[in-house]
Amino acid sequence: MDAGRNGVSEGAASAGTPPALTPDLCVIGAGTAGLAVATAAAAFGVSVVIVERDRMGGHAGGSAVMALAAAAARAQAVREARRFGVVTGEPQVNDAQLHDHVQRVLAAAAPNTSAQRMTALGAVVIAGEARFVSRSTVAVGAQTIKARRFVIATGARTVAPPIPGLETVPFLTDASLASATRRPERLIVLGGSATGVAVAQAMARLGSQVTLVESTSLLAGDDPEAVAILRRALLREGVVLHEQAQLLRAQSVRGGLRLAIAGLDGGAEHIIGGTHLLLATSRTPAIETLDLELAGVVSDAGGVRVDRQLRSTNRRVYAIGDCVSGSVGGVGGGPIAEEHARLVLRHALFRQRGRFDATAVPRVTQTQPELASLGLSEEQARAQAGAIRVLRWPYAESERAQAERETEGFVKLVTDAKGRVLGVTIVGARAGDLIATWALALKTGTSATAMAELMMPYPTLSDVSKRAATSFLMPLAAKPALRRLIGFLRRFG
Ligand SMILES: Cc1cc2nc3c(=O)[nH]c(=O)nc-3n(C[C@H](O)[C@H](O)[C@H](O)COP(=O)(O)OP(=O)(O)OC[C@H]3O[C@@H](n4cnc5c(N)ncnc54)[C@H](O)[C@@H]3O)c2cc1C
Numbered sequence: 028m029d030a031g032r033n034g035v036s037e038g039a040a041s042a043g044t045p046p047a048l049t050p051d052l053c054v055i056g057a058g059t060a061g062l063a064v065a066t067a068a069a070a071f072g073v074s075v076v077i078v079e080r081d082r083m084g085g086h087a088g089g090s091a092v093m094a095l096a097a098a099a100a101r102a103q104a105v106r107e108a109r110r111f112g113v114v115t116g117e118p119q120v121n122d123a124q125l126h127d128h129v130q131r132v133l134a135a136a137a138p139n140t141s142a143q144r145m146t147a148l149g150a151v152v153i154a155g156e157a158r159f160v161s162r163s164t165v166a167v168g169a170q171t172i173k174a175r176r177f178v179i180a181t182g183a184r185t186v187a188p189p190i191p192g193l194e195t196v197p198f199l200t201d202a203s204l205a206s207a208t209r210r211p212e213r214l215i216v217l218g219g220s221a222t223g224v225a226v227a228q229a230m231a232r233l234g235s236q237v238t239l240v241e242s243t244s245l246l247a248g249d250d251p252e253a254v255a256i257l258r259r260a261l262l263r264e265g266v267v268l269h270e271q272a273q274l275l276r277a278q279s280v281r282g283g284l285r286l287a288i289a290g291l292d293g294g295a296e297h298i299i300g301g302t303h304l305l306l307a308t309s310r311t312p313a314i315e316t317l318d319l320e321l322a323g324v325v326s327d328a329g330g331v332r333v334d335r336q337l338r339s340t341n342r343r344v345y346a347i348g349d350c351v352s353g354s355v356g357g358v359g360g361g362p363i364a365e366e367h368a369r370l371v372l373r374h375a376l377f378r379q380r381g382r383f384d385a386t387a388v389p390r391v392t393q394t395q396p397e398l399a400s401l402g403l404s405e406e407q408a409r410a411q412a413g414a415i416r417v418l419r420w421p422y423a424e425s426e427r428a429q430a431e432r433e434t435e436g437f438v439k440l441v442t443d444a445k446g447r448v449l450g451v452t453i454v455g456a457r458a459g460d461l462i463a464t465w466a467l468a469l470k471t472g473t474s475a476t477a478m479a480e481l482m483m484p485y486p487t488l489s490d491v492s493k494r495a496a497t498s499f500l501m502p503l504a505a506k507p508a509l510r511r512l513i514g515f516l517r518r519f520g
């Protein structure tokens with residue numbers, strides 16, 4: 028790519044039509060994925076045009092859930108303070124101040140993702156909706172962009188599932204929850220994956236009555252032992268759970284809504300009511316307005332189809348982040364979006380081939396206890412790796428966890444017979460932070476034995492990770508040959 032700056036016009040423009048921009052790179056969508064590509068490319072001196080139709084920084088769902096979960100954790104800490112001998116009353120939640128807190132969290136991130144910042148880096152930012160008009164040209168209103176390469180990073184959006192009556196019921200999404208100025212009195216959450224579970228717990232702790240409906244089981248992709256601990260916590264905190272439930276119909280009623288649900292096994296119909304409905308059901312790639320067929324870019328229901336280099340069927344068009352079809356990620360997530368961006372930069376700027384490694388993606392559910400996972404599950408490892416070892420260590424064995432009264436949870440490691448770490452699940456306090464060390468272990472091929480030899484800071488919860496790794500060595504201590512060796516060496520003083 029040539030390293031000229033942006034805004035180069037191509038030929039004479041007709042009256043009233045702005046001249047075409049001819050950057051090296053045109054990025055469509057300024058969310059996590061698009062900004063990661065655009066920022067790095069601009070820093071390398073590549074000419075970049077970014078098109079965003081809505082909010083610089085992409086959807087705010089993750090940040091809003093994070094802010095609500097943090098507020099909810101404080102409310103819960105007040106409720107549980109008695110366990111530490113600190114006597115308090117039931118926490119009072121002020122809706123206006125809660126709203127202000129969420130908005131501050133969103134505002135704090137805004138400067139990093141702003142159009143001003145991107146412009147300062149040398150990129151051109153265009154506000155508007157992009158669509159392809161040919162294999163090599165995108166239009167945003169009257170502005171055309173003929174780029175050497177395009178990156179589609181348009182994300183995904185929530186769509187209501189096709190349930191009779193649901194179209195008549197107003198619903199919240201993660202984004203509208205962020206701007207809500209009053210807490211829902213009785214909230215029904217549809218979808219029990221990472222978002223649904225985190226919102227359900229947060230809103231229950233903040234004083235809403237919460238019912239969660241999930242068509243399969245809670246966090247179906249996660250380790251069932253870990254999910255069981257989280258399920259218990261939700262039930263203890265008053266969240267009503269309906270798993271394996273199919274939604275039959277919805278109805279808008281005075282002051283809220285009613286849902287008719289039944290068990291997947293065809294069990295009896297059950298009516299649940301609420302003042303608000305939040306959709307945390309599966310999201311759909313936001314690609315329908317891009318006119319991809321005009322660019323020769325093939326997509327399916329999961330998103331844009333790409334090869335290992337994240338190139339679409341049009342070799343000058345890449346796709347990254349949540350709008351990509353499942354084959355190179357399966358699920359969305361911030362780390363995936365950033366990794367996609369890195370691979371595209373390597374390929375587009377340096378002609379280096381990379382490969383997306385789905386097993387290296389760390390995932391975390393923002394609940395208390397937190398649930399974090401990485402690599403192969405126990406079930407996947409058994410199927411793929413043959414002889415495996417499963418190592419566990421409970422939080423209850425950690426002094427720090429005892430002091431914090433955070434004894435619920437465990438670190439579970441799955442290794443091959445030689446101790447190579449294949450997968451990690453952590454459920455418990457700060458699981459998402461603890462798993463970062465394991466992400467490095469997986470990436471570098473560090474064994475459980477080497478992890479057991481790491482000095483961990485005391486007193487911290489990282490001790491639980493180390494103990495889980497150390498348990499790999501325990502069977503060695505009982506080996507007769509090793510005991511004989513110790514006895515033999517004893518003779519020498
Ligand atoms: C509620 C919620 C909580 C989440 N929590 C987490 C979490 O805890 N951890 C985690 O790792 N991941 C989380 N995720 C997932 C993570 O947020 C996404 O994977 C990530 O934001 C994807 O980034 P993206 O850039 O692909 O898409 P987005 O951030 O959605 O950005 C896409 C952008 O493209 C723009 N756009 C779309 N079409 C066009 C067009 N035609 N022209 C111009 N612009 C367009 C959109 O306006 C948007 O700004 C969460 C998601 C949700 C919904």
Ligand SMILES: NC(=O)c1ccc[n+]([C@@H]2O[C@H](COP(=O)([O-])OP(=O)(O)OC[C@H]3O[C@@H](n4cnc5c(N)ncnc54)[C@H](O)[C@@H]3O)[C@@H](O)[C@H]2O)c1
Nearest residue numbers: 188218219220221222240241242308309358359360390391
């Ligand atoms: N990497 C991370 O740490 C992280 C954290 C949160 C979210 N995310 C990602 O963000 C994206 C959104 O996550 P999410 O949790 O909002 O969505 P999701 O697609 O992961 O889960 C949606 C859930 O809704 C359920 N569902 C679908 N239709 C339903 C219906 N009619 N009735 C009841 N339940 C129904 C599904 O079975 C599923 O459990 C995902 O790609 C997810 O991987 C990632």
